[in-house]
Amino acid sequence: MSVAALDHPEPWTESEYFALGETRNRIELIDGGLWVSPAPNRPYQDISFLLLTAIRPAARSAGMRAHEAVNVRLAANRIVIPDLVVAKVGRLGGVADAHEVVLAGEITSPSSVATDRVQKMQFYAAARIGWYLLVEPDMVEYESLTLRLFRLEGEHYVEHSVAADGQRLTSDLPFPIDITTDALLDF
DSSP: OOOHHHOOOOOOOHHHHTTTOOSEEEEEEEEEEEEOOOOHHHHHHHHHHHHHHHHHHHHTTOOOOEESSSOOOETTEEOOSEEEEEESOOOSSSSSEEEEEEEEEEOOOTTTTHIIIIHHHHHHHTTTTTEEEEEOOOTTTOOEEEEEEEETTTTEEEEEEOTTTOOOOESSSSOOEEEETTTGGGG
């Protein structure tokens, strides 16, 4: 991010946000302010890639697309970048709107644990995204992880399915999901 961007008076508009272009940092627009996160570490990137690889075929079979780290507009001046997005969108495009997103997924990291477990979950629920997948790796050695699949009930998410270390996460909804935790640590 440039020094000029740091001197920008808040609030930011969507057009100003998109004018930043691509950056190494993950920059999200939250109610006119910018949230900046450093690039993820290698284990996090590997887990993200393996998660996309595990989810993509089933999403495609159900007529959806799965993507890593794409812009999702949850509301005016609230654009986030989930680690995983499964949506009913075309092959090309920039921003997915919340009503197109079937599942949002986040992988916790040392800098994002509270945000992913609480704040982002609340944002996605408020935007009426039906499913939320939380991937919680052991952030010391990256030798274990837990998968938690939540479904929206009313205004909040409830736990739908869980797979602890060495287990398999399965669900028929929102599309057939079958992921072993060990497969996400195969790096």
